[in-house]
Amino acid sequence: MNYHWNWGIFLEQVKGGDETYLNWLLTGFGWTVAVSLSAWVMALALGILLGVLRTVPSRALVAAATAWVELFRNIPLLVQMFLWFFVMPELLPADWGLWVKQEMPAKEFFTATICLGLFTSSRVAEQVRAGIQALPGGQLMAGLAMGLTLPQTYRHVLLPTALRMVVPPLTSEFMNVFKNSSVAFAIGVMELTFQAKQMQEDSEQGIETFLAVTLLYFICAFSANRVMAVIERRTRIPGTAADVAAQS
Amino acid sequence: MHGDFDFSVLVDSLPFLWTGLQFTLKLTAVAMLGGIALGTLLALARLSPIAPLARAASWYVNIMRSIPLVMVILWFFLVIPLITGKPMGAENSALVTFTLFEAAFYCEIMRAGIQSVSRGQVAAGYAMGFTYGQNMRLVILPQAFRNMLPVLLTQTIVLFQDTSLVYAIGAKDLLKAAEVAGKNYNRPVEMVIFAALIYFVMCYSLSFVVKRLQQRFAFKR
Numbered sequence: 001m002n003y004h005w006n007w008g009i010f011l012e013q014v015k016g017g018d019e020t021y022l023n024w025l026l027t028g029f030g031w032t033v034a035v036s037l038s039a040w041v042m043a044l045a046l047g048i049l050l051g052v053l054r055t056v057p058s059r060a061l062v063a064a065a066t067a068w069v070e071l072f073r074n075i076p077l078l079v080q081m082f083l084w085f086f087v088m089p090e091l092l093p094a095d096w097g098l099w100v101k102q103e104m105p106a107k108e109f110f111t112a113t114i115c116l117g118l119f120t121s122s123r124v125a126e127q128v129r130a131g132i133q134a135l136p137g138g139q140l141m142a143g144l145a146m147g148l149t150l151p152q153t154y155r156h157v158l159l160p161t162a163l164r165m166v167v168p169p170l171t172s173e174f175m176n177v178f179k180n181s182s183v184a185f186a187i188g189v190m191e192l193t194f195q196a197k198q199m200q201e202d203s204e205q206g207i208e209t210f211l212a213v214t215l216l217y218f219i220c221a222f223s224a225n226r227v228m229a230v231i232e233r234r235t236r237i238p239g240t241a242a243d244v245a246a247q248s
Numbered sequence: 249m250h251g252d253f254d255f256s257v258l259v260d261s262l263p264f265l266w267t268g269l270q271f272t273l274k275l276t277a278v279a280m281l282g283g284i285a286l287g288t289l290l291a292l293a294r295l296s297p298i299a300p301l302a303r304a305a306s307w308y309v310n311i312m313r314s315i316p317l318v319m320v321i322l323w324f325f326l327v328i329p330l331i332t333g334k335p336m337g338a339e340n341s342a343l344v345t346f347t348l349f350e351a352a353f354y355c356e357i358m359r360a361g362i363q364s365v366s367r368g369q370v371a372a373g374y375a376m377g378f379t380y381g382q383n384m385r386l387v388i389l390p391q392a393f394r395n396m397l398p399v400l401l402t403q404t405i406v407l408f409q410d411t412s413l414v415y416a417i418g419a420k421d422l423l424k425a426a427e428v429a430g431k432n433y434n435r436p437v438e439m440v441i442f443a444a445l446i447y448f449v450m451c452y453s454l455s456f457v458v459k460r461l462q463q464r465f466a467f468k469r
Contacts, residue, residue: 003330074451075444076409079423082440090437175314182316186415193318193416206326214315214323221314 009205010212021199021209028195029216035112035191036181036220040174042117047124048163052154054129065125072122077115077183084115085187112184120177127169131162164235171228178220192216255438261429268425269446271339275421276408279346283407284400286347287354292384294359305355312352318416320349325417338419342411350407357399361392398462405454409447422446 010022053065072080085108089097100107135158143153185194196213200206236243293305312320324345329335336344365388373383393400412423420428423443430439 070452070455071448074405074409074448074455076412076423076447078412078415079440079444079447082423083444087437087440179314179316182318183413185318193316193322196319196322197416200322200326207330210319210323210326214319217316217319218314 003207005208006205007208009203009208012203014199015202021203024195024199025192025212025216028190028192028213031109031189031191032178032181032216032220035109035116035184035189036178038113039116039120039181040177042113043120043124043173043177046117046121048128048159050121050125051128051132052159054125055132056150069122069125072119073126077119077180078186080119081112081115081183081187084111108184108187108189111187112181112189116177116180116184119180120173123173123176124170127166127173128162130169131166132158134165135162161237164237167228167232167235171225171232174224174228175221178217178224182217253438254435255442257429257433257435257438258442261433261439264429265422265425265442265446268420268422271420272408272411272422275342275346275411275414276404278343279350279407279411280404282347283350283354284358286351287356288358288389290351290355291358291362294355295362309352309355312349313356317349317410318413321345321413321416324348338414338417341417342414342419346407346411350403353403353406354400357396357403358392360399361396362388364395365391394465398458398465401454401458401461405451405458408454409451412447 010025011020013020014024050065050068053061054069056062075083088111089100091097092100104110139157139161140153143157144150148156181191182193184191185197188194192213196209199209203209233246236246290305290309293301294309296302315323321342325336325338325341328341328344369387369391370383373387378386411421414421415423418424426439426443427436430436433439
Protein backbone atom coordinates (compact mmCIF):
# COMPACT_ATOMS: atom_id res chain seq x y z
CA MET A 1 0.00 0.00 0.00
CA ASN A 2 1.85 3.09 -1.17
CA TYR A 3 -0.46 5.97 -0.47
CA HIS A 4 0.88 9.49 -0.46
CA TRP A 5 -0.43 11.12 2.72
CA ASN A 6 -0.96 14.84 2.72
CA TRP A 7 -2.74 16.24 5.74
CA GLY A 8 -2.08 19.80 4.60
CA ILE A 9 -4.48 19.25 1.71
CA PHE A 10 -7.36 20.95 3.52
CA LEU A 11 -5.62 24.32 3.46
CA GLU A 12 -4.62 24.05 -0.20
CA GLN A 13 -6.58 25.83 -2.89
CA VAL A 14 -8.98 23.87 -5.07
CA LYS A 15 -8.06 23.48 -8.71
CA GLY A 16 -9.38 26.39 -10.76
CA GLY A 17 -10.72 28.40 -7.82
CA ASP A 18 -9.61 30.58 -4.95
CA GLU A 19 -11.30 28.61 -2.17
CA THR A 20 -9.55 26.03 0.00
CA TYR A 21 -10.79 22.46 0.34
CA LEU A 22 -11.69 23.35 3.91
CA ASN A 23 -14.16 25.91 2.52
CA TRP A 24 -15.78 23.17 0.47
CA LEU A 25 -16.19 20.88 3.45
CA LEU A 26 -17.55 23.64 5.68
CA THR A 27 -20.07 24.63 3.00
CA GLY A 28 -21.06 20.98 2.79
CA PHE A 29 -21.39 20.79 6.57
CA GLY A 30 -23.65 23.85 6.48
CA TRP A 31 -25.96 22.32 3.87
CA THR A 32 -26.07 18.99 5.71
CA VAL A 33 -27.11 20.74 8.92
CA ALA A 34 -29.62 22.96 7.06
CA VAL A 35 -31.30 20.06 5.24
CA SER A 36 -31.34 17.84 8.32
CA LEU A 37 -32.72 20.40 10.76
CA SER A 38 -35.43 21.71 8.43
CA ALA A 39 -36.44 18.16 7.52
CA TRP A 40 -36.54 17.23 11.20
CA VAL A 41 -38.84 20.14 12.11
CA MET A 42 -41.15 19.11 9.28
CA ALA A 43 -40.99 15.42 10.24
CA LEU A 44 -41.83 16.15 13.89
CA ALA A 45 -44.84 18.31 13.09
CA LEU A 46 -46.25 15.96 10.45
CA GLY A 47 -45.24 12.81 12.31
CA ILE A 48 -47.03 13.81 15.52
CA LEU A 49 -50.16 14.70 13.54
CA LEU A 50 -50.09 11.41 11.61
CA GLY A 51 -49.31 9.38 14.71
CA VAL A 52 -52.37 10.89 16.40
CA LEU A 53 -54.54 10.26 13.32
CA ARG A 54 -53.57 6.58 13.39
CA THR A 55 -55.12 6.23 16.85
CA VAL A 56 -58.36 8.24 16.53
CA PRO A 57 -61.76 6.52 16.45
CA SER A 58 -62.36 7.18 12.74
CA ARG A 59 -61.76 4.47 10.17
CA ALA A 60 -61.26 6.93 7.32
CA LEU A 61 -58.62 8.97 9.14
CA VAL A 62 -56.79 5.86 10.36
CA ALA A 63 -56.78 4.43 6.83
CA ALA A 64 -55.50 7.67 5.32
CA ALA A 65 -52.70 8.01 7.88
CA THR A 66 -51.79 4.33 7.49
CA ALA A 67 -51.61 4.71 3.71
CA TRP A 68 -49.30 7.71 4.14
CA VAL A 69 -46.96 5.80 6.46
CA GLU A 70 -46.86 2.71 4.22
CA LEU A 71 -46.22 4.81 1.12
CA PHE A 72 -43.24 6.65 2.55
CA ARG A 73 -41.83 3.64 4.36
CA ASN A 74 -41.80 1.21 1.46
CA ILE A 75 -39.95 3.20 -1.19
CA PRO A 76 -36.18 3.71 -0.87
CA LEU A 77 -35.22 7.25 0.11
CA LEU A 78 -33.04 7.67 -2.96
CA VAL A 79 -35.96 6.72 -5.25
CA GLN A 80 -38.16 9.19 -3.37
CA MET A 81 -35.54 11.88 -4.00
CA PHE A 82 -35.75 11.15 -7.73
CA LEU A 83 -39.54 11.12 -7.60
CA TRP A 84 -39.66 14.59 -6.06
CA PHE A 85 -36.89 15.98 -8.23
CA PHE A 86 -37.66 14.53 -11.66
CA VAL A 87 -41.25 13.30 -11.55
CA MET A 88 -43.09 15.85 -9.41
CA PRO A 89 -42.54 18.84 -11.77
CA GLU A 90 -44.06 16.76 -14.59
CA LEU A 91 -47.22 16.15 -12.60
CA LEU A 92 -47.81 19.83 -11.82
CA PRO A 93 -49.74 22.14 -14.15
CA ALA A 94 -47.45 23.04 -17.09
CA ASP A 95 -46.43 26.55 -16.07
CA TRP A 96 -45.86 25.57 -12.42
CA GLY A 97 -43.70 22.65 -13.52
CA LEU A 98 -41.66 24.94 -15.70
CA TRP A 99 -41.20 27.38 -12.81
CA VAL A 100 -40.04 24.58 -10.51
CA LYS A 101 -37.61 23.29 -13.10
CA GLN A 102 -36.15 26.61 -14.20
CA GLU A 103 -36.72 29.40 -11.72
CA MET A 104 -37.31 28.03 -8.25
CA PRO A 105 -34.56 29.32 -5.96
CA ALA A 106 -32.46 26.67 -4.15
CA LYS A 107 -34.61 23.98 -5.70
CA GLU A 108 -32.25 21.12 -4.76
CA PHE A 109 -32.34 22.21 -1.14
CA PHE A 110 -36.13 22.51 -0.94
CA THR A 111 -36.71 19.26 -2.80
CA ALA A 112 -34.31 17.35 -0.56
CA THR A 113 -35.77 18.89 2.60
CA ILE A 114 -39.37 18.10 1.65
CA CYS A 115 -38.42 14.58 0.61
CA LEU A 116 -36.41 13.82 3.75
CA GLY A 117 -39.04 15.49 5.93
CA LEU A 118 -41.90 13.40 4.53
CA PHE A 119 -39.81 10.21 4.64
CA THR A 120 -38.92 10.82 8.28
CA SER A 121 -42.48 11.87 9.18
CA SER A 122 -43.70 8.32 8.52
CA ARG A 123 -41.10 6.96 10.93
CA VAL A 124 -41.89 9.56 13.61
CA ALA A 125 -45.59 8.76 13.16
CA GLU A 126 -44.95 5.09 13.98
CA GLN A 127 -43.13 6.00 17.19
CA VAL A 128 -45.83 8.46 18.26
CA ARG A 129 -48.56 5.93 17.53
CA ALA A 130 -46.71 3.32 19.60
CA GLY A 131 -46.37 5.86 22.43
CA ILE A 132 -50.10 6.69 22.43
CA GLN A 133 -51.07 3.02 22.26
CA ALA A 134 -48.76 2.19 25.16
CA LEU A 135 -50.82 4.43 27.47
CA PRO A 136 -53.42 2.71 29.63
CA GLY A 137 -56.83 2.86 27.91
CA GLY A 138 -58.31 4.42 31.05
CA GLN A 139 -56.55 7.73 30.32
CA LEU A 140 -58.63 8.40 27.22
CA MET A 141 -61.82 7.38 28.98
CA ALA A 142 -61.00 9.49 32.03
CA GLY A 143 -60.36 12.52 29.82
CA LEU A 144 -63.66 12.07 28.01
CA ALA A 145 -65.51 11.38 31.24
CA MET A 146 -64.27 14.70 32.62
CA GLY A 147 -66.10 16.38 29.78
CA LEU A 148 -63.07 17.13 27.63
CA THR A 149 -63.56 16.85 23.89
CA LEU A 150 -61.45 14.31 21.98
CA PRO A 151 -58.96 16.94 20.74
CA GLN A 152 -58.72 18.36 24.27
CA THR A 153 -58.07 14.87 25.67
CA TYR A 154 -55.22 14.38 23.19
CA ARG A 155 -53.83 17.84 23.85
CA HIS A 156 -53.99 17.82 27.66
CA VAL A 157 -53.99 14.15 28.68
CA LEU A 158 -52.58 11.72 26.11
CA LEU A 159 -49.88 13.62 24.21
CA PRO A 160 -48.09 15.16 27.20
CA THR A 161 -47.26 11.64 28.43
CA ALA A 162 -46.97 9.82 25.11
CA LEU A 163 -44.55 12.31 23.58
CA ARG A 164 -42.29 12.20 26.61
CA MET A 165 -42.26 8.42 26.48
CA VAL A 166 -41.07 8.34 22.88
CA VAL A 167 -38.10 10.67 23.31
CA PRO A 168 -35.57 7.77 23.30
CA PRO A 169 -36.72 6.26 19.95
CA LEU A 170 -36.99 9.77 18.51
CA THR A 171 -33.34 10.29 19.48
CA SER A 172 -32.25 7.62 17.04
CA GLU A 173 -34.59 9.02 14.38
CA PHE A 174 -33.01 12.45 14.87
CA MET A 175 -29.56 10.91 14.37
CA ASN A 176 -30.89 9.04 11.32
CA VAL A 177 -31.98 12.31 9.72
CA PHE A 178 -28.37 13.48 9.59
CA LYS A 179 -27.24 10.15 8.15
CA ASN A 180 -30.08 10.05 5.63
CA SER A 181 -29.41 13.61 4.49
CA SER A 182 -26.33 12.20 2.74
CA VAL A 183 -28.66 10.77 0.06
CA ALA A 184 -29.37 14.35 -1.08
CA PHE A 185 -26.06 14.36 -2.95
CA ALA A 186 -27.82 12.41 -5.71
CA ILE A 187 -30.00 15.37 -6.71
CA GLY A 188 -27.13 17.84 -6.46
CA VAL A 189 -27.45 19.35 -2.98
CA MET A 190 -23.91 20.48 -2.15
CA GLU A 191 -23.88 18.78 1.24
CA LEU A 192 -21.07 16.79 2.86
CA THR A 193 -21.20 13.66 0.72
CA PHE A 194 -21.36 15.74 -2.46
CA GLN A 195 -18.34 17.78 -1.33
CA ALA A 196 -16.51 14.60 -0.29
CA LYS A 197 -16.88 13.12 -3.78
CA GLN A 198 -15.93 16.43 -5.36
CA MET A 199 -12.89 16.93 -3.13
CA GLN A 200 -11.71 13.36 -3.63
CA GLU A 201 -11.82 13.73 -7.41
CA ASP A 202 -10.23 17.16 -7.35
CA SER A 203 -7.47 16.57 -4.78
CA GLU A 204 -6.93 12.80 -5.20
CA GLN A 205 -6.43 12.60 -1.42
CA GLY A 206 -9.37 10.26 -0.86
CA ILE A 207 -8.50 8.93 2.58
CA GLU A 208 -7.94 12.34 4.19
CA THR A 209 -11.13 13.60 2.56
CA PHE A 210 -13.30 10.75 3.74
CA LEU A 211 -11.79 10.77 7.24
CA ALA A 212 -12.59 14.46 7.62
CA VAL A 213 -16.13 14.06 6.28
CA THR A 214 -16.78 10.99 8.42
CA LEU A 215 -15.62 13.01 11.44
CA LEU A 216 -18.06 15.81 10.55
CA TYR A 217 -20.91 13.27 10.34
CA PHE A 218 -19.86 11.94 13.75
CA ILE A 219 -20.09 15.46 15.13
CA CYS A 220 -23.63 15.80 13.73
CA ALA A 221 -24.81 12.48 15.15
CA PHE A 222 -23.13 13.09 18.50
CA SER A 223 -24.60 16.59 18.88
CA ALA A 224 -28.04 15.29 17.96
CA ASN A 225 -27.65 12.61 20.58
CA ARG A 226 -26.59 15.11 23.29
CA VAL A 227 -29.41 17.56 22.51
CA MET A 228 -31.97 14.77 22.77
CA ALA A 229 -30.37 13.53 26.01
CA VAL A 230 -30.93 16.98 27.54
CA ILE A 231 -34.54 16.97 26.33
CA GLU A 232 -35.00 13.47 27.70
CA ARG A 233 -33.72 14.56 31.12
CA ARG A 234 -35.84 17.70 31.23
CA THR A 235 -39.04 15.98 30.18
CA ARG A 236 -38.70 12.81 32.20
CA ILE A 237 -42.06 11.72 33.63
CA PRO A 238 -41.93 11.84 37.45
CA GLY A 239 -42.40 8.51 39.16
CA THR A 240 -41.51 6.30 36.18
CA ALA A 241 -38.73 3.71 36.33
CA ALA A 242 -36.38 5.98 34.34
CA ASP A 243 -37.01 8.86 36.72
CA VAL A 244 -36.53 6.77 39.84
CA ALA A 245 -33.27 5.36 38.44
CA ALA A 246 -32.00 8.88 37.72
CA GLN A 247 -32.92 10.17 41.17
CA SER A 248 -31.15 7.46 43.13
CA MET B 249 -44.17 16.09 -21.62
CA HIS B 250 -47.25 17.07 -19.59
CA GLY B 251 -50.11 14.59 -19.74
CA ASP B 252 -47.99 12.71 -22.22
CA PHE B 253 -46.82 9.70 -20.28
CA ASP B 254 -45.87 6.74 -22.41
CA PHE B 255 -45.65 3.57 -20.40
CA SER B 256 -45.34 1.32 -23.46
CA VAL B 257 -41.55 1.62 -23.32
CA LEU B 258 -41.69 -0.29 -20.05
CA VAL B 259 -42.47 -3.52 -21.85
CA ASP B 260 -39.45 -3.15 -24.15
CA SER B 261 -37.14 -2.39 -21.27
CA LEU B 262 -38.33 -5.21 -19.01
CA PRO B 263 -35.46 -7.62 -19.82
CA PHE B 264 -32.95 -4.87 -19.07
CA LEU B 265 -34.66 -3.91 -15.81
CA TRP B 266 -34.72 -7.61 -14.86
CA THR B 267 -30.92 -7.77 -15.02
CA GLY B 268 -30.81 -4.78 -12.67
CA LEU B 269 -33.37 -6.33 -10.30
CA GLN B 270 -31.32 -9.54 -10.30
CA PHE B 271 -28.32 -7.67 -8.96
CA THR B 272 -30.49 -5.92 -6.36
CA LEU B 273 -31.82 -9.30 -5.22
CA LYS B 274 -28.38 -10.89 -5.25
CA LEU B 275 -26.97 -8.03 -3.18
CA THR B 276 -29.87 -8.30 -0.73
CA ALA B 277 -29.48 -12.09 -0.39
CA VAL B 278 -25.68 -12.04 0.00
CA ALA B 279 -25.75 -9.16 2.49
CA MET B 280 -28.58 -10.80 4.43
CA LEU B 281 -26.98 -14.25 4.73
CA GLY B 282 -23.45 -12.93 5.19
CA GLY B 283 -24.67 -10.17 7.48
CA ILE B 284 -26.65 -12.54 9.71
CA ALA B 285 -23.71 -14.99 9.92
CA LEU B 286 -21.16 -12.29 10.68
CA GLY B 287 -23.64 -10.40 12.85
CA THR B 288 -24.25 -13.49 14.98
CA LEU B 289 -20.50 -13.89 15.49
CA LEU B 290 -20.27 -10.21 16.41
CA ALA B 291 -23.14 -10.63 18.86
CA LEU B 292 -21.35 -13.59 20.48
CA ALA B 293 -18.22 -11.44 20.68
CA ARG B 294 -20.13 -8.53 22.25
CA LEU B 295 -21.61 -10.86 24.88
CA SER B 296 -18.37 -12.73 25.51
CA PRO B 297 -16.64 -12.46 28.90
CA ILE B 298 -13.35 -11.71 27.13
CA ALA B 299 -13.23 -7.92 27.56
CA PRO B 300 -11.00 -6.92 24.59
CA LEU B 301 -13.09 -9.02 22.22
CA ALA B 302 -16.35 -7.54 23.50
CA ARG B 303 -14.92 -4.03 23.25
CA ALA B 304 -13.61 -4.51 19.72
CA ALA B 305 -16.97 -5.87 18.55
CA SER B 306 -18.89 -3.03 20.15
CA TRP B 307 -16.56 -0.45 18.56
CA TYR B 308 -17.11 -2.01 15.16
CA VAL B 309 -20.87 -2.01 15.57
CA ASN B 310 -21.07 1.55 16.92
CA ILE B 311 -18.84 3.00 14.23
CA MET B 312 -20.76 1.30 11.42
CA ARG B 313 -24.04 2.46 12.89
CA SER B 314 -23.05 6.09 13.16
CA ILE B 315 -21.74 6.64 9.62
CA PRO B 316 -24.16 7.22 6.71
CA LEU B 317 -24.30 4.15 4.45
CA VAL B 318 -23.39 6.24 1.41
CA MET B 319 -20.13 7.18 3.12
CA VAL B 320 -19.39 3.54 3.98
CA ILE B 321 -20.01 2.57 0.35
CA LEU B 322 -17.63 5.28 -0.85
CA TRP B 323 -15.04 4.34 1.81
CA PHE B 324 -14.88 0.72 0.72
CA PHE B 325 -14.93 1.59 -2.96
CA LEU B 326 -11.93 3.84 -2.38
CA VAL B 327 -9.97 1.93 0.24
CA ILE B 328 -10.21 -1.68 -0.95
CA PRO B 329 -8.25 -0.95 -4.19
CA LEU B 330 -5.60 0.86 -2.13
CA ILE B 331 -5.08 -2.25 -0.03
CA THR B 332 -5.41 -4.93 -2.71
CA GLY B 333 -3.65 -2.83 -5.32
CA LYS B 334 -6.24 -3.33 -8.04
CA PRO B 335 -9.74 -2.00 -8.62
CA MET B 336 -12.48 -4.34 -7.52
CA GLY B 337 -15.46 -3.23 -9.57
CA ALA B 338 -18.55 -1.53 -8.20
CA GLU B 339 -20.62 -4.74 -7.93
CA ASN B 340 -18.10 -6.74 -5.88
CA SER B 341 -17.30 -3.74 -3.75
CA ALA B 342 -21.02 -3.36 -3.02
CA LEU B 343 -21.32 -7.03 -2.01
CA VAL B 344 -18.45 -6.71 0.49
CA THR B 345 -19.61 -3.34 1.82
CA PHE B 346 -23.21 -4.35 2.41
CA THR B 347 -22.26 -7.61 4.13
CA LEU B 348 -19.90 -5.84 6.53
CA PHE B 349 -22.30 -2.90 7.07
CA GLU B 350 -25.43 -4.96 7.65
CA ALA B 351 -23.54 -7.26 10.02
CA ALA B 352 -23.49 -4.39 12.53
CA PHE B 353 -27.28 -4.07 12.41
CA TYR B 354 -27.97 -7.83 12.46
CA CYS B 355 -25.52 -8.06 15.37
CA GLU B 356 -27.70 -5.82 17.53
CA ILE B 357 -30.79 -7.85 16.65
CA MET B 358 -29.07 -11.15 17.42
CA ARG B 359 -27.69 -9.75 20.66
CA ALA B 360 -31.22 -8.86 21.75
CA GLY B 361 -32.33 -12.30 20.57
CA ILE B 362 -29.68 -14.14 22.59
CA GLN B 363 -30.54 -12.04 25.64
CA SER B 364 -34.22 -12.87 25.18
CA VAL B 365 -33.56 -16.56 25.80
CA SER B 366 -34.36 -17.28 29.45
CA ARG B 367 -31.49 -17.93 31.84
CA GLY B 368 -33.00 -21.26 32.81
CA GLN B 369 -32.46 -22.51 29.26
CA VAL B 370 -28.81 -21.51 29.33
CA ALA B 371 -28.27 -23.09 32.74
CA ALA B 372 -30.13 -26.25 31.70
CA GLY B 373 -27.89 -26.60 28.65
CA TYR B 374 -24.76 -26.41 30.73
CA ALA B 375 -26.27 -28.76 33.32
CA MET B 376 -26.74 -31.31 30.54
CA GLY B 377 -22.97 -31.13 30.01
CA PHE B 378 -23.04 -29.09 26.78
CA THR B 379 -19.96 -27.04 25.99
CA TYR B 380 -20.35 -23.32 25.20
CA GLY B 381 -20.41 -24.09 21.46
CA GLN B 382 -22.95 -26.88 21.78
CA ASN B 383 -25.13 -24.82 24.09
CA MET B 384 -25.15 -21.88 21.65
CA ARG B 385 -25.72 -24.04 18.59
CA LEU B 386 -28.32 -26.43 19.98
CA VAL B 387 -30.16 -24.45 22.64
CA ILE B 388 -29.71 -20.69 22.54
CA LEU B 389 -29.27 -19.64 18.91
CA PRO B 390 -32.25 -21.61 17.52
CA GLN B 391 -34.53 -19.86 20.00
CA ALA B 392 -32.87 -16.50 19.45
CA PHE B 393 -33.43 -16.80 15.68
CA ARG B 394 -37.03 -17.80 16.17
CA ASN B 395 -37.75 -14.94 18.57
CA MET B 396 -36.07 -12.41 16.32
CA LEU B 397 -37.33 -13.66 12.96
CA PRO B 398 -39.75 -10.75 12.38
CA VAL B 399 -37.10 -8.19 13.34
CA LEU B 400 -34.48 -9.88 11.12
CA LEU B 401 -36.92 -9.73 8.21
CA THR B 402 -37.79 -6.09 8.90
CA GLN B 403 -34.08 -5.28 8.79
CA THR B 404 -33.90 -7.17 5.48
CA ILE B 405 -36.62 -4.90 4.07
CA VAL B 406 -34.53 -1.91 5.12
CA LEU B 407 -31.50 -3.57 3.52
CA PHE B 408 -33.43 -4.19 0.29
CA GLN B 409 -34.29 -0.50 0.10
CA ASP B 410 -30.76 0.55 1.01
CA THR B 411 -29.27 -1.41 -1.90
CA SER B 412 -30.47 1.45 -4.12
CA LEU B 413 -27.60 3.50 -2.64
CA VAL B 414 -25.04 1.62 -4.75
CA TYR B 415 -26.05 4.37 -7.17
CA ALA B 416 -23.21 6.33 -5.50
CA ILE B 417 -20.59 4.05 -7.07
CA GLY B 418 -22.50 3.28 -10.27
CA ALA B 419 -23.21 -0.42 -9.68
CA LYS B 420 -25.97 -1.66 -11.98
CA ASP B 421 -28.91 -2.39 -9.73
CA LEU B 422 -32.62 -1.93 -10.39
CA LEU B 423 -32.52 1.83 -9.94
CA LYS B 424 -29.46 2.25 -12.16
CA ALA B 425 -31.05 0.03 -14.82
CA ALA B 426 -34.20 2.16 -14.70
CA GLU B 427 -32.11 5.30 -15.07
CA VAL B 428 -30.17 3.91 -18.04
CA ALA B 429 -33.35 2.62 -19.70
CA GLY B 430 -34.95 6.01 -19.10
CA LYS B 431 -32.10 7.69 -20.92
CA ASN B 432 -32.09 5.20 -23.80
CA TYR B 433 -35.82 5.51 -24.46
CA ASN B 434 -35.89 9.17 -23.46
CA ARG B 435 -38.56 8.35 -20.88
CA PRO B 436 -36.80 9.01 -17.53
CA VAL B 437 -39.99 9.97 -15.65
CA GLU B 438 -41.88 6.77 -16.45
CA MET B 439 -38.85 4.68 -15.51
CA VAL B 440 -38.43 6.30 -12.09
CA ILE B 441 -42.14 5.79 -11.39
CA PHE B 442 -41.89 2.15 -12.48
CA ALA B 443 -38.83 1.49 -10.32
CA ALA B 444 -40.58 3.09 -7.33
CA LEU B 445 -43.58 0.85 -7.96
CA ILE B 446 -41.43 -2.31 -8.01
CA TYR B 447 -39.70 -1.34 -4.76
CA PHE B 448 -43.03 -0.50 -3.15
CA VAL B 449 -44.77 -3.73 -4.13
CA MET B 450 -41.86 -5.89 -2.97
CA CYS B 451 -41.36 -4.08 0.35
CA TYR B 452 -45.07 -3.87 1.09
CA SER B 453 -45.62 -7.59 0.45
CA LEU B 454 -42.62 -8.53 2.56
CA SER B 455 -43.76 -6.30 5.43
CA PHE B 456 -47.18 -7.93 5.18
CA VAL B 457 -45.50 -11.34 5.61
CA VAL B 458 -43.61 -9.98 8.62
CA LYS B 459 -46.86 -8.81 10.19
CA ARG B 460 -48.39 -12.27 9.74
CA LEU B 461 -45.31 -13.92 11.25
CA GLN B 462 -45.47 -11.58 14.24
CA GLN B 463 -49.09 -12.50 14.85
CA ARG B 464 -48.32 -16.21 14.59
CA PHE B 465 -45.39 -16.08 16.97
CA ALA B 466 -46.86 -13.51 19.32
CA PHE B 467 -48.10 -15.67 22.19
CA LYS B 468 -46.37 -18.95 21.45
CA ARG B 469 -43.44 -19.10 23.80
